[in-house]
Amino acid sequence: MRRLEVIGIEGLPEIREGDDLVALFFDALHEMGMELEDGDAIVITSKIIAKSEGQVVSLSDVEVSEEAKRLAAETGKDPRIVQLILNETRELVRVGMKMIIVETRHGFVCANAGVDESNVGMGKAVLLPRDPQASAAQLRREIEERSGRRISVLVSDTFGRAFREGVTGICIGVSGLPALLDRRGERDRFGKVARITREAIADEICAAANLVMGEFSEGIPITIVRAHGLTGALSSEREREHESGIEEVLLTRDKDLFR
């Protein structure tokens, strides 16, 4: 049977600066009586990576610039949050409807530069991880070393989208798997050759994981996505040489019809 499983890893503690995420992950696996398998995709929320890196800011420490004050007045946001957003921003993409959409210094187009006040103490906010792509690669190495399995790691966040309401799980760092599954050149059942289809499997995996993670109080920050009988996206036989990471999926401004 062709089947995909998304397994929530339970029992992880609240993450603090300096915590060893890999050790805590293996402890939780052990508690659940689970073992990793070749081909597992391990999806980790950006939030716990950011917390382990100490990317938590006390709002009372933020010095607010004139630009932040102006944007805060325009959008109805806390000026200190706006300042944190600006600190993480390479370029403002859209401001309006009480939203600030930016390109972050990492190249992600999203609301509020990923600065988030949820699931962190009162008066605090969490930034995105320093370098989510590097975190994915580093975590993959550590998990592979410890488990002896060939796995992939995806760092997930939740972003809104153009044209549609609501947020979905999305990938901001990936190692061990291509961000895009390139199907150009494959033939369909009628012998036609695919011309343009590249499937954003890293984003789809993070979307699937988000269904199990829950966005708010449920709090499952790590999931394992495991494929059974699938020869495509997630199989362990997949070519792994191709490690272009999440950058491959990010449209630069000159290729983007919506900037």
Next chain:
Amino acid sequence: MRRLEVIGIEGLPEIREGDDLVALFFDALHEMGMELEDGDAIVITSKIIAKSEGQVVSLSDVEVSEEAKRLAAETGKDPRIVQLILNETRELVRVGMKMIIVETRHGFVCANAGVDESNVGMGKAVLLPRDPQASAAQLRREIEERSGRRISVLVSDTFGRAFREGVTGICIGVSGLPALLDRRGERDRFGKVARITREAIADEICAAANLVMGEFSEGIPITIVRAHGLTGALSSEREREHESGIEEVLLTRDKDLFR
């Protein structure tokens, strides 16, 4: 264990106009030795629904307008395909980089109005289903009647996105489940109240399904997404009164920062 399964339904034949999708689906389930369970989300690609409705067009039958010729020259597309796109279009959103992004007559913002030449015979193209939301509701009723289970039906397609390369599975019709899981008002682990998070679970479910469906030659047009131990998104206890369908997720122009 909190777990989600995405199960590919195999053995479905090539779908033709007038085929009874529900009967074929139950035949395939039977062949696989599977039964439906309460809470199952059944994801069906728009393509087989469109084919069953006869939404397949021979390009040689298309009469090409002047506007279609002009857009075809501008984008390098087949003028007959452009005509089909225009026929399905409420509004052109962006034209450029060899792409035509439109709002379809159903309200979906996507490339080529969903007109697709893959997995249909040479010289032919498939349109989107006539009314994917109505199809979702109708298929749900029929499947529930026949199975005695309370299930949901999602009609999926694959769309590109702003800001990111690649396509992902996305929902264009949903019945039995809200398109958006509204978490506003829930409290996080620190007691903060969520202000804006609405999770687009219908799109996430279709993204998860697309990992199993494969985009091209693999051809699994129906999947079952089954939750185990999840109290949120997909559980059978979920409130089902709220049947607003896919419209809930579609941003109207006046609420859309990117139009």
